[in-house]
Amino acid sequence: MAALCGRLLSRRGWLPSQQIVRHGSKAVTRHRKPMHIHRQKLLAVTQYIAPKPAIPERCIKPRKRVVQEPTSLEKLLQRDVEMTFRENKMITVFQNNSITSDELRLLRHRLMKHDIRMKFFPNQVLRSYLADTKYKNLLPLFIGHNIMIVSKEPKAKELLQTVRSTTQISLLGACIEDALFSRQGVVNYSRLPGMQIIRGEVVGGLTLMTSQTCQLLQTGPARLAVLLERYLKQQNEAATGPKEGENLEQKEMQGSQAS
Incomplete structure (x- = not known):
């Protein structure tokens, strides 16, 4: 019967639209083994932690403030x-x-x-x-x-x-x-004194300075005048000194003769 059907189908050129093919499937029996607890701890301890920035970002990038117009x-x-x-x-x-x-x-x-x-x-x-x-x-x-x-x-x-x-x-x-x-x-x-007291002190200081300046200006000419007077007096004494000595000797001789 099967041979007859095969002949008929081959003669007419007809082929079945579906073909059933059997494959040998294997069950998945290998699964990924769970990580050991010691390895998990080691990875957790050695995990890289990025350092935090010294300055917070909110300080580097200030907040944008909305400028409101005054009322x-x-x-x-x-x-x-x-x-x-x-x-x-x-x-x-x-x-x-x-x-x-x-x-x-x-x-x-x-x-x-x-x-x-x-x-x-x-x-x-x-x-x-x-x-x-x-x-x-x-x-x-x-x-x-x-x-x-x-x-x-x-x-x-x-x-x-x-x-x-x-x-x-x-x-x-x-x-x-x-x-x-x-x-x-x-x-x-x-604690500072009043303006009138300060003004009086300023005026007193200025007058004292002017008086001292006047005294300093007058000291030089007065001293020069005194020195000139002494110089003239010394010159007069030097010029009249010998004549007075001769007069004294003559008077002494006259007195001795009279005695």
Whole structure:
């Protein structure tokens, strides 16, 4: 039967569309062996760890800050700050240590008697103004709650005497006549004498110098005159000395003859 079918198929030229081929497949029995525990520890210990940079990346690459335009209120406050620094010769910065409103009102009233005023500005506005001015060294003082006490004339002595009884505020620094002072510098400045006393001392020193200069100029001619007088006197004595000796001898001889 099989031979007959093979003949028929070979004659007609027909071939089957599918052929079944058997392959010898083998089961996978070899698997990767797990790493030994000692080898795992050795690899973990000897694993390369890259050194960390000495300077953090956040310090090398600063963050990009978005520049915001100041509001109308901030512009108004900046204008007020600029006017305050321009019109006042003494600008002091105090730290506010939770002073009460009543004590603050009383202190303001005492300062007004000496024509000294208190100013309150946000630190953000002050720092933005001082960054591009000659007062930029005052920036470290404006941290936290601060009080600015200003006056048109340098009155450090009156200021310290008024603030002495108020312990809730402490002096940090000051700018007096475009010069920066620390707390001890302000204390030393307040101990200086007044302008009238200083002017009197300056005038006294100048007059003393002029008098000494006049004495020095007169000493030379006076000494020269004294020396010339002595020289003339010596010349006169040298010229009249022999004649006086002869007269004395003649008088002595006359006296001996008479006796």
